[in-house]
Amino acid sequence: MIQAQSLTKRYGRKTAVDAVDFTVQPGRVTGFLGPNGAGKSTTMRMIVGLDRPSHGSVTVNGKMYREHKAPLREVGVLLDAKAIHTGRSAYNHLLAMAATHSIPASRVKEVIELTGLESVARKRVGGFSLGMGQRLGIAAALLGDPATLILDEPVNGLDPEGVQWVRNLVRHLAGEGRTILLSSHLMSEMAVTADHLIVLGRGRVIADAPVADLIGAATRKAVRVRTPYAPELAALFPGPDVSVTRSENDLLEIVGLSAAEIGNQAARAGIALHELTPISASLEEAYMALTQNDVEYRTGGSADDPAAEHRTADLQESVR
Amino acid sequence: MTTTVASTAPAATPTFVASGSALSLAGLLRSEWIKLRSVRSTIWSYATVIVISLLLALLMSSTLTLDGRQVAASDQASWMIQVSTFGIIFGQLIVAVLGVLSISGEYSTGMVRSSLTAVPRRLPVLAAKAIVLFVCTYIIGLVSIVGSYLVATPIMAGKGISASLTDPDLFLPLMSAALYLSLVAVFSLGLGTILRSSAGGIAAALGVILLLPTVLQLIPAEWVADMMPYILSNAGTDSFAMTGTMEPWQNILIVLGWVAVSLAGAAVLLKRRDA
Missing domain, CATH: 3.30.70 (Alpha-Beta Plaits)
Known part of the structure; x- marks a missing residue:
């Protein structure tokens, strides 16, 4: 279980995450949704102690992440596929990560097989495609057989077969009673993977509800x-x-x-x-309406549509 | 708390509880050893240190001409020290680069986020890196120096100069030279952690080792001249080449001071900054 309490991160005068409160429950897949720049990645980085909150706190299973004796066994995290030394082979990367917690080499082989990296495990990571990098990142996240899994845009760069594999994997892991937090900016992907959604916009929680409720509220x-x-x-x-x-x-x-x-x-x-x-409005449209006022980087156009703003307000009200 | 979980979770699935081995210093040391040996820059750097040392010992001993003069028995050990440790003057530049890269490579590739997620308290990562780098570089330094001694010994013997490895006048300075080499690597690790950049870290490390003594020499003030023995590379070479006015252990203490300042700065910034 992940619990955030008035979690805030400011960079200079810019507030990336603005006093958010949420709880991610075990036993289900929680989707973390929001446009680019909404604060998803920053929140995830604060959960595992890479960024220090400006205010508030976040705990994993009742403790600050850094207080755990075996952090990799509490939380497996994929932050971005590039958190790997490009000059090292995939196998050695996983072996070095595993060694910190005295995780045996047999587990390294296991996660390599699980993520389908056998053929490239001995190759240097610098030559990996985006998809292979993602698989390696997921392999690293699974190393400690963690109770909580945090995946930032895990299907980014994966082929359709890989997308389905990630979906089945996280659903299976949630079924074992683990806590799963999955971020994406794609509503359609979330609709089929997640049980519960937390929607962020401009650093605030704009919806925190079961997927079914969100669909119901959205369907006009x-x-x-x-x-x-x-x-x-x-x-x-x-x-x-x-x-x-x-x-x-x-x-x-x-x-x-x-x-x-x-x-x-x-x-x-x-x-x-x-x-x-x-x-009937599609889920994608519902999400667009929900986040309309909270999109930080807009491509221009219908910013001043009063009807849309009205709909957004209604929708936000109904999913709170 | 349990009741809220039960009421909101969709099924009666028991919560998964983590189990198994935990974080330990021994594991961390093994991890850093795997990291160090599994990138090419380490292999190349260490191999270069050894090869350059042996070649320089060969070159220096074979081009030495005494014009038939006899070297006094008391000076023979000092000659052998010079021949055996000549490579360290160049080797220190290579291990300085390696020391910087061992951490800046993690920053440039993003690996540091993986490392710090595994060890969220952070400082143990720096400690383990420093220990592994120190031990490995010390061994490589010792291999280079003793190898240089072995290469030079038959050639020097032909010129009437010889010293036994068991002679403390030879043995202790050679150990000091290897110690200095490994401390330079650790000093550079600290700089790399402070600057988080390969280019910046290497420039800073080589600047301190090479440029600082040269630039200070250009300043004619007396107090600057008094400072010279306290410069990292001067204190380091004085510790084994017996060129300075201080005792070797004093020179080593000065080098340790530089290392301590670098590591302390690195520790404070590593702990405080967002990764």
Whole structure:
């Protein structure tokens, strides 16, 4: 279990992580989600003591990470694939890491086989592809058979088969009662891997909820209707429970009724429909809406869309 | 606490508890030894120290011309010291580079984050690195010096100069030379840790060893001249070449002072900075 209490990291005047509180529970996969620069990596580095918090604290299984007698057995961590000396072979890297905790060479061979690195284990890491570097980083994280696993963007650079392998691996390890914290900026990947999500934006926790709840909150049931008689159709649905938005001359978006109900009423009123499409926001869209105001590096464009901001506020409210 | 875990965890899976061997100094020393021997720069550096020492001993002993003069028995050990330790003057530059690289290589590749995650208290990493570097460099220094002595002995004997390895007047200075060589490596390790950069660390180490005595010599002030024996490389060579005014143990203490300052600075910064 990982517990953060008003964890804060400031670099000069810039606050990278802003008084976050969260708990990562054992026995499930917790996704750590957020746009680039949201503070995911900084938080992970603070958990394992690489960065010192400016304020607040974070503990692993009840203790500060550095207080543990066998840190590699408490936490296995993949921070980035480049935390490895390029002039050393993969085998020697793992052997040197294992030696610190007197982990036998047989375990080194085990993690090499587990991560599929047998053929390149004796080669120098400098020549590794991004994917092989990731596998080596995961092998190093697994060395101590740790109770907690922290993986920062583990599927970055992996092929589809590798992505699936990581997914199955972390689900299996969580099933053994381990604590798994997995970061990504890809919502789609998280949706199939994680049980629980912590979403960061600009250094703050903007959502901390089970994946299912987040999907439920995000899914907006709307129906797109195209008809030459748009005003007439809109007049059929005056109630407070139904909202009708007219986006083009002949296009309506109706929220609060099913496609069948709309179709039936239109038929009774003799209004011809040219299109009747139920639409639901995808998880990816939900995430975009959630983090819209918290994206640090934006590519420009719809920054001042009041409707989007309104939706974000609603969504953030509903997942808290 | 247990109740909250049970209520929020999806199934009744018992929490996995870590077990097995823990962090230890012995393990850490083995780890640093694996790290040192598994990169090419170490092998190249040490091999170069030995080869250069042997070649210089061969060159110096064979080009020595005495024009038929006899060397007094009391001076013969001093000649043998000079021939056997000549390579150390060059060797110190190579081990200085190696000392810097042993830590700056970790910073430039990001390896240091792996090292410090395994040992979050950090200082044991520096201690283990220093010990392993010291022992390995001492052995390499001893091999170079004794090897140089063995190469030079038959040639020097032909010129009427000889000294036995068991003679303390020869044996102790040769041990001091190897000690100085290994302390230079540890001093440079400290500089590399402070500067966290290969280029900066190497420049600083070579600057202290090579440039500092030369630059100070250019300043005509008397107090600068008084400082000269306290410069790292002067104190180091004085400890075995018997060129200075102080006792060898005093020279070694001065060298140890330089090492202590470098390591203390390294320790403070390593502990305090974000990795």
